[in-house]
Amino acid sequence: MINYWPLIGILLVVAGFALKLNPMLVVTGSAIVTGLIAGMDPVEVVSTFGKAFNDNRIIAIVWIVLPVIGLLERFGLQQRSAAVIRSMKNATTGRLLILYLVYRQITAAIGLHSTAGHPQTVRPLVAPMALAAAEKQHGELTEDEAEKVKAYAAATDNVGLFFGEDIFFAIGSIVLIQQILATYGYNLAPLHLALWAIPSAIVAFLIHSTRLLILDRKLARRGA
Template sequence: MQASPSLLTLFGLAVIVVGVGARINIMLVIILSALTTCLCSGASLVAAIATIGHYFTANRYMTVLWSILPLVGLLEHAGLPQASRTFIGRLGVNTPGHVLWLYFLLRQITAALGLTSLGGQAQMVRPLLAPMVEEAALRMKKQPLPDELSQKLKAEAAAVDNVAVFFGEDIFLAVASILLMETVLENAGLRISPWHLSFWAIPSALMAAAVTYIRMKRLDRAIGRRNRP
């Protein structure tokens, strides 16, 4: 039995899974996945490259966001992480869980207001949030952090940002996901107001906040147990 072209295009998803699992450069993985999807759909190599080039130039305004990366690098070189460590010390927030929980609330509220660009992995988590969390852990442990714990705290900082914006942005009426859901439901014969979709995103956001609060409490307790002799 011969597989249909529509099923063969799923190999592009397999390329992403394997590439991410093997920790290959993510940009290379995405390009290979796009090429695989085009080729499996029956397109030639030239047509596949042309398709990728077309959508890249059609959405070239997205590359403007890359301009922030050199700015973040310069700020880090100028001592932004050290300044954030000093700032969190002055606030008197003494545990990593408290720092992450406060950031989660701020990130979710701003995302619910449509201000999703105020946070992010490159512009907020790496240069500001992660150093703050590590500084809080240092004050809590009163000794140098093991590399395993340091990496875990960085991962928690990245996860908090992702979860907060994921569940918070759907509360904003004009976000793309709300408009997409409205369109899909309308095509299926279900007419639902965007206000209705936004309203029912609130329980999910509150549940995400509650789960994150519990996780941050468990994180602080786990770090506290490591301090015991």
């Protein structure tokens, strides 16, 4: 008979996130509870944690990167990036984010996924620059308008990465697609799948670029 009690860990994760508790504590606590309910002794649970950390120790790099970004922000990275944009006469939020979209898609397409991202570029650089461009062109923004600009900056990173990375044939998503198609008798090389991702990336670029230009127009009409 299947033991469903270990699934309580999933409910603990949902409840913890709903209560806005510390995500690290929620996930760790639910994992410990799941292991104990599944019949593992405390030593075995800790050993499993240690093995998972050792197998994925590259994750520890995050603890080096985040303090570096924090120090850069502490000493004025956001202010300096905003000042650079204010010095550019024709810079707009839409144009700036379109340039970032181009960069994100191209670098993702050649496998450089970690050269940009939300913590290392969007929050300390792209979002402040987008806000500075909007304020330079259209004056001080309301809180809702500022949050919308930040959301568009984050969305631009998502679109660029999501539709750019599939062009790189040595990524896990391409392998997954290949294996699923193979189970249905369609044997395709990863390179062929990557090539067919190019039209999707182009269409995604055109659609999101249009949305960014529309954002520029909406900001321009706010005072009209």
